[in-house]
Amino acid sequence: MISGAVAVWKALPTAQRRMIAALLAAVALANIAQPYPDLAPLQHGPTILLLVAAPWLLRRWPLSTRAMAGIALFLALHTLGARYIYSYVPYDDWARALIGHDLSSLLGWTRNGYDRLVHFGFGALLTLPLAEGLRRHAGMSARTALTVAFAFIGLGSALYEIFEWLLTVIAAGETADYYNGQQGDVWDAQKDMAIAQLGSALAVTIALVARRRAPYS
Known part of the structure; x- marks a missing residue:
């Protein structure tokens, strides 16, 4: 089973593997000192499940790397918002x-x-x-x-x-x-x-x- 998963992973284009890995890392970083731990599973759980399933989904329904980049950018925006349950993203602090x-x-x-x-x-x-x-x-x-x-x-x-x-x-x-x-x-x-x-x-x-x-x- 593990060897099969590795084979599916290696079958993806390198750029797509990097996007998935980067998103998984982003989710992990977003949960360090999580400010809203009670809501974190609701916010991040679906993203994690989608990323884990992504190699098999992309094997069954391949997409271009350009299309994958659009999906990855959306998930990155969501992951940032999810850390702060959207309502409390501190962009004003960052701008100041x-x-x-x-x-x-x-x-x-x-x-x-x-x-x-x-x-x-x-x-x-x-x-x-x-x-x-x-x-x-x-x-x-x-x-x-x-x-x-x-x-x-x-x-x-x-x-x-x-x-x-x-x-x-x-x-x-x-x-x-x-x-x-x-x-x-x-x-x-x-x-x-x-x-x-x-x-x-x-x-x-x-x-x-x-x-x-x-x-x-």
């Missing part, structure tokens, strides 16, 4: 250390906006890998694959918001609120879905413009 001013004051933000960035990244970074997978493994044309990938982003966003709602119903109130990261915004779910769809629309637009100059691959 770098430029002497916090971003919230400069941009007029009244809430922690890191979760919005990751929802945007969900659409912007995963649409093209989804489209590539649909073209490679479902035999779709490039335009059809982009359309279906755009729809999948909307579906994925909606299912995730439903999951958060179910967590709110099942989990303790305070814990659920920390995990959901609504920060008092009653329209948080709708805004998250909208910005993910905006990111996906941007990715589709870029792909279509690129196709006018050269075939999309």
Whole structure:
């Protein structure tokens, strides 16, 4: 079994192996002196499972290294947000250390906006890998694959918001609120879905413009 796992791992392109290893290291680093240990399993558990399964998934449904890079960047953004359960990513502290001013004051933000960035990244970074997978493994044309990938982003966003709602119903109130990261915004779910769809629309637009100059691959 171990030799089989090693063979599957070695069969991956070197760049993809490095991405998976780097992400596993990032998850490990994100859990050093974890500030929210009660919520860490919920935040990081799915990422770990996906990364462990990734060699077998990529063997069954191969993707280009470019597509894998989009997925890896999204997971890296998520891993950083997950360390601080999204609502408490200290980007204002980091900005003050770098430029002497916090971003919230400069941009007029009244809430922690890191979760919005990751929802945007969900659409912007995963649409093209989804489209590539649909073209490679479902035999779709490039335009059809982009359309279906755009729809999948909307579906994925909606299912995730439903999951958060179910967590709110099942989990303790305070814990659920920390995990959901609504920060008092009653329209948080709708805004998250909208910005993910905006990111996906941007990715589709870029792909279509690129196709006018050269075939999309």
